[in-house]
Amino acid sequence: MASKRRVAKTATEGLKLLWEDNFFGAWRKKDAVVDELAKRENHFSDAELGMALMRADHLTRRGRRGSYEYIQKYPFVPEASEAPNSKKGGKS
Secondary structure, X not given: OOOOOXXXXXXXXXXXXXXXXXXXXXXXXXXXXXHHHHHOOOOOOHHHXXXXXXXXXXXXXXXXOOOOEEEEOOOOOOOOOOOOOOOOOOOO
């Protein structure tokens, strides 16, 4: 049986997948992020993950160097691939 779970190939992609799954709905420390990514079989270097966390536009952080916590700035909203009323064939 094939899984529909998306695979993260970079730390940035991994953070976006966690955000989509509402992992960042509460304040999370970096260790919690590492643990959650490990559950998904993603093991990024400390430097790569730290840089991705710092650059993530959808996250904000608080705390001091070495003990930051991260939370989402806004919830993930999936983009609709097609507007519900835009069917092929023009106006009805």
